[in-house]
Amino acid sequence: MYPDEFPRNAWYVAARSAEIEQGRMLPRFLLGDPVLLYRTQDGTPVAMVDRCVHRQMPLSLGRLRGDNVECGYHGLTYTPTGACVRIPGSTRVSDKVRVQTFPLVEGDGLVWIWMGDPDQARPAQIPDHHWYTADGWSTAAGTLHMDARAQLLNENLLDLSHLSFLHPESIGSPEIAELPITTTWDDHTVTVRREMAGVSCPPFFTRVTGIDSPIDRQQIAEFFAPAFHITTTTVKPSGDPDDSRMCRQKTMHAITPETRTTTHYFWSVSRDYAVGDDSVTDYTLSAVAGVFEQDIAACEAIEHIIAAWEPSYPLELNIKVDAGPLRSRRILEKLLAAEGAAAGARPQDRFTDTATRAAARAWTERATILSG
Amino acid sequence: MYPDEFPRNAWYVAARSAEIEQGRMLPRFLLGDPVLLYRTQDGTPVAMVDRCVHRQMPLSLGRLRGDNVECGYHGLTYTPTGACVRIPGSTRVSDKVRVQTFPLVEGDGLVWIWMGDPDQARPAQIPDHHWYTADGWSTAAGTLHMDARAQLLNENLLDLSHLSFLHPESIGSPEIAELPITTTWDDHTVTVRREMAGVSCPPFFTRVTGIDSPIDRQQIAEFFAPAFHITTTTVKPSGDPDDSRMCRQKTMHAITPETRTTTHYFWSVSRDYAVGDDSVTDYTLSAVAGVFEQDIAACEAIEHIIAAWEPSYPLELNIKVDAGPLRSRRILEKLLAAEGAAAGARPQDRFTDTATRAAARAWTERATILSG
Amino acid sequence: MYPDEFPRNAWYVAARSAEIEQGRMLPRFLLGDPVLLYRTQDGTPVAMVDRCVHRQMPLSLGRLRGDNVECGYHGLTYTPTGACVRIPGSTRVSDKVRVQTFPLVEGDGLVWIWMGDPDQARPAQIPDHHWYTADGWSTAAGTLHMDARAQLLNENLLDLSHLSFLHPESIGSPEIAELPITTTWDDHTVTVRREMAGVSCPPFFTRVTGIDSPIDRQQIAEFFAPAFHITTTTVKPSGDPDDSRMCRQKTMHAITPETRTTTHYFWSVSRDYAVGDDSVTDYTLSAVAGVFEQDIAACEAIEHIIAAWEPSYPLELNIKVDAGPLRSRRILEKLLAAEGAAAGARPQDRFTDTATRAAARAWTERATILSG
Ligand code: FES
């Protein structure tokens, strides 16, 4: 089974920092809810439900008034904490009039959101990803969108065997398909590792590192449930006695459900080689986006199949390389069970997938117009 | 709750007179049903279900044969009263073979349809709207379409407070937002009124009346349930001793459900100033359509939210300016209850919104092709 | 009632032979299932479920490796009989790992598929259609797609009366509408016949046969349940003493459900006149496709009506010319009942029409890309 549900008591990436610009509103569906993201005048990011408490008008169709948001329909005005401070035509505003806001944490190029029980939010749970902005590293980053449920991408990223088949012309090579992997895990993470000694250098790495002889390559995929991945790749000329020519790459993948069956994909590739070389950054931007688009296309094709047969699609065959992906399902199921004591009562249990997808699409189009 | 149902024992505008042209068929979904509109050779408008009794072929894909309609599939031919007078290949046609027709009343630029129990149809119930074609008035008119349920627009039109926020650059101005409104009603109508003395003249009125000093403005929104509005606006230079420079404007809004969640919006603006001045008519056409498009965009954004959360979207906050809109819901609920003794038995209770919307869209595209 | 179900224990045309090219994969939804069609290196056509048993990846996104198919995600490799012969990362492959394949029969320009119980497949049940490739005949052929359920087209083809109304400018003429038809049938076929003596020659036949005087015309529509039609047309100058100037035409229509409410339409027109004259073939290609597009448009308009009202659309009136179409429904109902002892258990009973249609559309788009 591919779950199309997601825990809410968890940190998800809401945006890359660069996407939330001063003076602009960024409307975006997250976990099935419409969210308005913006920055106060001192730069602090704010997230509130993008729906006025009066007549459900999206606040993102209104106006920023300093740090506040004025609804574009009848002028109710909200502060960054969600308090309503003006109701045109009414002289008093009750303290109870509020729009829901969400805890945010910004750091290392990302803005994280907590959409569950706010009392359980612990910023310390956010995985480390300091390479994004650290000295000695250069980073290429982007945001993609996928018309498929998030878990398909979680599983793709925990599976090292697809590189040879889905990405043979960039980061995969045929001989690594049969090399063994090791899988380890705990309650919240899964780690999959493959050591590849003396293999041919895939085209992407030749291009960015300049190595065209056989390499020793190591790849470690780490999953931080429910929605974050760091893939570490090291490459060095095979048999190099020390590690002086070793190239390290940290790839971050933040997989945030937009709706039950659509997904935001925030990514970055940080490298400790060719630091500051813009041509390598530019090449990485386009090459990596190309690789990720192949992953997205695969997940979307599978989503089509699942959606047409759900809930009774045929049993899947599990094979050796599925150890990591299957473990991620187990962890998600446990997280869902933990908060789903009240299953059916969680916000996303109620929404209609088709209508929510249509709304999410409209919000994305509006975001494009607003950032116009 | 925003009802997505509508009374059937009521007059709705089916079309502006100008839309039904001699010798052409106009297919259009109304109240969830496919309707064919056309004129007989003497100009009388006809409305029949746009579905052949033989194999459900839309009659609008057939041909007008004089006053009759010939089905484009196997040639069944119907008179304007719905009687079938030819079945190719059969020598006798039973009197019982009929397609359903609907009572129509044409007058003052509009064609009204009655799609409920024909015995209850009383033309006298049609609201007065003679300004559309009266001497001493000039009129600009148009037809718009909205991907949202009709009631959202009914409520928009009964709410005078949104002008300052949704239309600040045309017919709204900031200071009127806090001025009081009065709301009155009876069993079938709601009237909302706002007096604005000494306020700044909004851009639209400066342009069409030439007044650029402060004005005394009066706005009266009248709703005739379930689907018709007259908004009366008067504007004169503030403190003008008599009414010699008063400009009057009567805006008609006919809100006809196309399906549960899509709506036809027929409108006209009649004025007693700049009569016969085509440049003012042209400017009004584009400026007013622009204003109404803003209303439509707001309603469509709200419909996205409602559709995704229905039937459990969060409780809405009601504020002072909602008196008129809320009263319109009460009247509609009463009308629905009155005919809904047999709830679930009314034709529109059965239809699938998604499929009906798809059909309605196909009909609209065909209308565009037919009017070529 | 228009059934939206279809028997599975039957031969359906999966493709025209020309559509399955050597070295290319042709993905196509058939009877609601994703199917991959290709040819082995000796030209034998193969049909397998287009869904990897590992993670549901469409195999059509993978690669042909000689006669085998390699999944594009993790490299599972299948032979033309569906046996899996490679699982990267695993050393042994169980015999039980198989993808489902379907019996195919290729002949006379068509590839037939059997998607029901393979033990019941009898190639002898395939109707004769040798004119497609026979000496002394020239053929124009094509493939169309319809957004409507297959039965609407089955009934269209068994009804000779619509020619005068739907195709008056090509193959119909007004006076034939009232001429009698005869209808005969047995358990698996329906035959409808009309003799037309001394009628005017419709525009299409004048163009291709050169006859512009009155003609004697005979039209015989044969239906081979559940999905195949041969229409035989003969045309000769009226009163011609012998048949020396008789022109014969055999039109094949293979109606294969793609999903419950979408349909593949494979057709060919074979003629024994103007044999080898490419200009007549070219003209036939475009003229006949035009006629069939009219039939498709009619069926799609009716599908819109049915879909919006289903399952409670108004009773249809049956008239004389419906004898053949109604008989075809009876035969289909019997076939469905015969295999539907286990109704609800048949594969297509489970699928969601909307999601399956979306998937089928994605498959068609991929087929277009793959065939470049
Ligand atoms: S909907 Fe926001 S102020 Fe009315």
Ligand code: FES
């Ligand atoms: S569907 Fe109208 S005549 Fe047959």
Ligand code: FES
């Ligand atoms: S999905 Fe086909 S090999 Fe994994």
